[in-house]
Amino acid sequence: MKNPLVSIIIPCFNVTEFIEESVQSALNQDYSNIEIIIVDDGSTEDVHSVVKQFLTESVSFFKKENGGLASARNFGIDKSNGELILPLDSDDKIHETYVSKAVNIFTQRSEVSLVYSKAALFGAEKGEWKMGDYSFKHLLLDNMIFCSAIFKKEKFLNVGKYNEKFRFGREDWDLWLRYLDEESIVIKIPEELFFYRKHSGNSMSDQFSNALENNVNLFDLFYFNRKLYARHFDNPITQLHRNKELEIKYQKLQLKYLSLKKSFYERLKEKIKSFIK
Known part of the structure; x- marks a missing residue:
């Protein structure tokens, strides 16, 4: 993998007041071989008028019927040409060196499956977003990899993409459980290169976060991955x-x-x- 094309997928459902910052953070990367794919997931707001200033040969825009976050990401990845995929929610940001540092790892170590970094909160809350260090055993019990990790498109397609039945979140955790296993090499860059917005409104990934729906999500996570959990835990x-x-x-x-x-x-x-x- 030499100088791979990186596809940054930015799904959007309304929340247009933040998408310019998100797209700009993708454009600011010091790694040049990137494409940016913006997916409007059936917004009622005019997303195109906000992002049209950014559209070029390497920055494209698509609009689809509303299908949820997993559906929007899958749609964007299907349209992508990159070897590596970086999903970026439309209210979050990445540091200008995030892609180049991740690509450097993938280039030097072909066996690496996924790269992510330390993360920080911004907006209504500020400071380090404390997430535990990765191990597959711990991943079975809690997700410590944020959605904007960088991963290989070919392997993503082989494990079946995002499960679009997860309409209320946890779709990234479910993906990691299928994309990774005990032998996978996962690298966490020890720098804050991803910025997760906290605000009083709902981000695209937080809009279904009440307790009942979280319980449904956890049950679905177990049910869809029950064979995996059966190998590690008692019935x-x-x-x-x-x-x-x-x-x-x-x-x-x-x-x-x-x-x-x-x-x-x-x-x-x-x-x-x-x-x-």
């Missing part, structure tokens, strides 16, 4: 029994502790009484 019934056994043991230990504590204070009181006498 749910066995796990429930073990949890119940641990709960009973904890209750017994708690009672024993309270009994010992009471006994200790009783003995202490007796000693104090005898000393006073």
